[in-house]
Amino acid sequence: MSGFTPDRVRDRWATSQMILGVAFFLLTAAFFRAQVLGFQDYRLQSEKNRLRQVPLMAPRGAILDRNERIIADNEPGYTVKLFSPSVDSMRAVLARFRSVAPLDSAEVETIVRRFEGAKYQPALVISGAKFEVVSRLEEHRYLLPGLVIQTEPRRIYRSRAAVAHLVGYVAEVTEDELVKDRYSGARMGSLVGRDGLEQQYDSVLRGVDGVRYTEVDARGRMVREEVSSPSLAPIAGNVIKTTIDLGVQEFVDSMWSAALPGTKGALVAMTPDGQILALYSAPTFDPNLFIGGIESNAWNALNTDPAKPLLNRAIRGTYPPASPFKLATAVMALRKGVVTFDSHMPEPCRGGFQYGNRYFHCWKKEGHGSLDLTGAIAASCDVYFYQLGLRLGLPSLLEDGTTLGFGDRSGVDLGSEQRPSYPENTEYFNRRYGARGWSNAATLNLAIGQGENSQSLMNMMRFYAALAGDGTVGPPYLVKARAAAKPRSLGLTPTQILGLRMAMVKVVEHGTAAASGGKELNVAGKTGTAQNATGKNHGWFIGYAPADHPKIVVGAIMESLGGHGGAYVAPYVVQVIRRYLAAMDPSLAKAKVKVPILEDSVAAPTVIPGDTGRP
């Protein structure tokens, strides 16, 4: 064949060599581009392929009481998570998962949503799983590719329901909260504080989650842990020390659940300088229910309960302040200088007071006669305070009341405190009723703590703490006072404060001639019965002791008590006072307590006999 002459073959041989050279050069260049120039990018992709981040939950800081007793801490718990390459395979594995451990379809949807939110991380399936569940899952691991079981710290509140409203609880952060960056540093699956101290001090308590890298195969199954990539150790949250006295807190809970089952209300105990010793709201709930995700029927039960156990009545409930507010009227009158302790009002009490075309009753039908301020405070005489209010005048009553803080939150270091309602000025009445729609009679109502006035227990406590102390008090606090909240001053001289205190215990001293032998504990305080538009009357009692040198202020509100009102509440407050003081001075455990229980039910001061059994 003519094509195979030596020179033609040599030509084609040379051409072939050239073609081979070019082809190999191109291939080598392609590899050079990928392996040498693109190395970093592909290396990263390869890592992303095979390494999955497993977040390591940081242990949350403990919450301690003032004596370093533990209110909240952690115990080891199991967390079950799943890796998956795709949503479909996640669903398939979850379907098998359900044959091993219970999961309802709503939970499955939640898990799939978590997975879609962070595909390269394992999705949380169960947090705080029980040991039996974990061991069943381990047995069926071959069915469940991508299964990760971690031991993770699990929150525990050993005082259970006693501290529910105080500490709140923790729960997984929601997508909405993440979008709004409500909790800075929180990520999908992070546990954040809800309610109470857990929420208020979340940023202190939470700590920083760590990361561990786990190698997975192409089907998302875990192959081995902690490969070459370093893992990031979690940083534990900080411990917070509170002003709470856990002994008192638990005492309140056991007292309430034993003696007052079904009674709704709240109790707050604090020192005169605003350190909260106990904060309790009834009915309560077990915050441990929320740990690891609350079961839906438990959640529904809590939410639909008409008694609203989730409501913190100490800061969220507002009530007409009733008689305890008379002290506020007295403070306003004294600082304005319109009365002294000896001042009598023009009209003596004959069981009522005619104002315009209306007749305003005193709670005591027989009347108190002519009283000075001291006597009127001791007897809680309505007629005297009607006239005192008129002497102050409505604008002054509103302005000074606002200055004393009745229009503002107490500023306690807890979230979602309800703002009390107290009119700032007469404009309020004009707006609400029209310029001619109201009369000066509003003055009379306000002067005795009724009318357009609604206070939370915490805010009233702040006022009484000032009375029990030196006349000035900052916001109440559990950990530390809010820097932004200014201290409030009553604007009285020490002598005037002393006079008010004396007035509050005067009846007691008069009523009980000789508290024969033994030690005595004088409690100064004020009962109150607040009308309830929707049911039976609410009862108040706010008191402090020892009356001459107060160490503790305790106040309580109980809802829908009916006739007895404040007189019913007082003995429980006294028990708490005694429990606290007896811890410091055991002799007080058996002391006779003198406490002014007035108004509606018992006119005379009542002497509560000393406790015999309990310390």
Added chain:
Amino acid sequence: MRREGLDRALILVVILLTGFGILMVYSAGQTDVPTLARGAWMRQLAWVGLGVISAAIVFRVNFRLLEWAAPGLYTLGLLLLVVVLLVGTGAGSAAHSKSWLSVGGVRIGQPVELAKLGTILLLARYLSSLRDPPSTLRALLMPGLIAGVPLLLVMAQPDLGSAIVFLGILFSMLFWAGVAPRLLLLLASPAVSLLLAADTRWWGAWMFLLFVLLVIWRAYVAEGVLIYIVNAAMGVLAIIIWNRMKPYQQQRLITFIRPESDPIRSGYQAIQSKVAIGSGGLFGSGLLNGPQKRLAFLPEQYTDFIFAVLGEELGFAGVVVALGLFLALFLIILRIARRATDPFSSLVVFGVLGLFFTHLFENVGMTINVMPITGIPLPFFSYGGSFVLAASLAIGLVLRVAWDSRQSGYADV
């Protein structure tokens, strides 16, 4: 005396490549998750043993006998391809195509590998029998038919990769037979037209260029018109062919152009393969240690994508060594083709070169995304009995040609 007639360089390179290949098949089986590849290297070793024996047998066959038997072997290959179309089964990387011949449920091989050798032999016989190299399109009709029939049969399986190999064999052997490159270009022009039909502007530009080339090369008017019409028809046909393609074939073409368009299914292989190679860097993650391979991210890691394992574990250095060995092999085969005693032997050797080169370029190009994913084996590396045997037979043929030429005094200078 006989030992001296053996091409030692060829044997050395083939041994190195085969050893390298078995090492990679072994490594491909070392995964953290069980895969089919686990014991493959031992089976591959057995196939290589069988391959050595067959190569030795072929080495002893006189080329005149082969020349005589070429039509028979070719026909046998075609027959098997037809049989496979009727009763074939899919397996491995070609699970959805009828490429395997099974007897009683046992897969005994992929006849296409035999058909490739048969086609080389028959083309060599036909071309060497001509007085002058084909210089017209009409003269190219016969070789086109010889390669075209098996090509269409494998397209029907469907096996696009092997179809391309038949084209590679045809064009390389026509070139070696002395067909003018411009004629080859004109012959290839319908395929170019087919590819460019996807974009009207490119296609228009190509048609213009073709017209200019036809004028410059002064082709026969009839042939020029014919080529021009065929090219135009291809532009139209492309649409029809596209519409008649199986969805997975369409997907493969799309994936070739944009692998990211479907990262989970068809783009998956392309992406994972390139990630494996790219993450290998200069020196790789070390033999047996490629994470992409170990964790089964790499598909078909012991057959079609074995070169990605090499790239991941041995890095650019390993790739250069492997490609260097291939280049050496090809240059040796090219030298043997040049020094062959007669046109038939020379054409057979060059056909083998075309076969290996097409396989290499397509397979390696696919792992690094410069060629579409077609699923054909990499010579000496990919696991698979049929191709090991075919490659061994081919090497046996080349060795024989080298021996013959040395016997006739064409020794190294």
